[in-house]
Amino acid sequence: MPPPPPWLSVFPFCDSRLVRTQQTTFQIDIASDIVSSMVVGSLKLWTDLVVEGFQKSLRVGKFLCLLHAIDTYVCTPVLPYGPSMLPTLNSTGDLVLVERVSTWLGKVGRGDMVLLRSSEDPRKTLIKRIVGVEGDTVTYLVDPKYSDASRTCVVPWGNVWVQGDYIYNSRDSRTFGAVSYGLVEGKLFWRIWPLKSFGSLHGKAKEDS
Amino acid sequence: MGTRSLLWDITKKYLTVGLVGLTISDRYASIVSIRGSSMSPAFNPGSDTNDYVLLEKFCLDKYRFSDGDVVVFSSPNNHKEKHIKRIRALPGDWIETPNLDVLKVPEGHFWVEGDNSVSSLDSRSFGPIPLGLIRGRVTHIVWPPKRMDRVERETNQRLSPIQDRPKFY
Numbered sequence: 001m002p003p004p005p006p007w008l009s010v011f012p013f014c015d016s017r018l019v020r021t022q023q024t025t026f027q028i029d030i031a032s033d034i035v036s037s038m039v040v041g042s043l044k045l046w047t048d049l050v051v052e053g054f055q056k057s058l059r060v061g062k063f064l065c066l067l068h069a070i071d072t073y074v075c076t077p078v079l080p081y082g083p084s085m086l087p088t089l090n091s092t093g094d095l096v097l098v099e100r101v102s103t104w105l106g107k108v109g110r111g112d113m114v115l116l117r118s119s120e121d122p123r124k125t126l127i128k129r130i131v132g133v134e135g136d137t138v139t140y141l142v143d144p145k146y147s148d149a150s151r152t153c154v155v156p157w158g159n160v161w162v163q164g165d166y167i168y169n170s171r172d173s174r175t176f177g178a179v180s181y182g183l184v185e186g187k188l189f190w191r192i193w194p195l196k197s198f199g200s201l202h203g204k205a206k207e208d209s
Numbered sequence: 210m211g212t213r214s215l216l217w218d219i220t221k222k223y224l225t226v227g228l229v230g231l232t233i234s235d236r237y238a239s240i241v242s243i244r245g246s247s248m249s250p251a252f253n254p255g256s257d258t259n260d261y262v263l264l265e266k267f268c269l270d271k272y273r274f275s276d277g278d279v280v281v282f283s284s285p286n287n288h289k290e291k292h293i294k295r296i297r298a299l300p301g302d303w304i305e306t307p308n309l310d311v312l313k314v315p316e317g318h319f320w321v322e323g324d325n326s327v328s329s330l331d332s333r334s335f336g337p338i339p340l341g342l343i344r345g346r347v348t349h350i351v352w353p354p355k356r357m358d359r360v361e362r363e364t365n366q367r368l369s370p371i372q373d374r375p376k377f378y
Contacts, residue, residue, distance in 0.1 A: 061229075062225055062228065064232075065225075065228040065229050065231070065232040068232045068235065069228050069231055069232065072235060106288075117339075117341035119317055119318070119339035119341060120315075121316070122317055122339065122340040122341040122343075123272055157286055157287075158284070158285060158286035158288065159285075159286075179339070180285040180286075180288065180342060182283035182284070182288035182341075182342045183339060183341045183342060
């Protein structure tokens with residue numbers, strides 16, 4: 001019996017050797033053998049394909065679930081955009097990592113840069129720095145561009161007071177008031193891009209103004 | 210060696226199931242129980258049992274809600290607490306506050322009230338709430354079985370005209 005050709009594993013029902021060995025028996029046997037081997041072979045091929053495809057997609061699904069869990073409960077990359085955090089973060093082209101654990105544990109405090117869901121438009125997220133936590137008295141310049149007028153207020157319970165580092169061009173708690181802690185989604189802790197300033201963001205606290 | 214690999218297999222299986230469950234409950238739907246009587250005619254009509262409800266999360270993609278939806282949100286004063294109430298007004302609507310002045314709901318906020326207004330802690334005490342605090346919308350009651358039903362969106366005639374509202378002086 002000659003060795004099987006390499007394509008035989010793909011189309012097992014085309015095995016001509018099978019037919020040749022049976023030429024000595026009845027013609028009807030040959031025909032039924034061909035038909036049955038074709039049917040069985042193609043069926044097996046299809047079930048194999050389906051099973052393999054199912055397993056592969058299951059694996060992809062599991063991987064996506066893992067990604068989601070890491071993204072929502074551990075950390076996530078963020079591309080900050082806009083001038084409001086200017087001395088610390090560039091207005092465009094940065095890549096930073098946001099961790100979710102300390103928000104979840106309630107350990108976000110004064111001086112931390114946070115990612116938060118905007119209270120004015122829930123589809124947007126903002127990056128600001130926490131200036132005061134619940135119970136703090138915050139004094140802020142109302143409109144530093146044009147006047148020195150300042151105002152003082154107390155941050156209510158369960159809320160935080162957030163401001164941008166670049167107070168001249170930042171829409172923050174000075175416009176929309178203190179925000180609920182529930183809107184805080186994570187704390188910025190590591191900068192990836194630009195590579196020149198790769199590293200931790202913890203020490204990068206803004207000097208008191 | 211054999212028991213160790215068996216243990217590892219079991220842990221892996223549980224971990225996978227947990228991850229998949231977590232993803233589904235975060236992104237698509239989850240089941241929560243309701244305590245308290247603040248939504249009393251709709252949920253927990255008798256005080257002895259807790260209702261379990263299906264909470265869908267698709268609405269969090271676009272934050273599109275309508276008047277009368279029942280939503281679960283974290284309390285604006287304490288992020289660890291979750292409340293379930295009915296939306297009464299959306300951004301731009303006018304609403305009457307308990308001290309009888311009329312207020313326009315600000316952009317990105319909503320106004321909630323419990324169905325059982327006597328024992329309900331809602332927007333009448335803490336004002337408009339940011340939409341970003343919403344954690345999901347209640348669509349079905351799943352337990353107990355005899356109360357299994359859809360949750361109707363109740364744009365209530367009783368509550369929208371200000372004059373018909375019961376007033377307590």
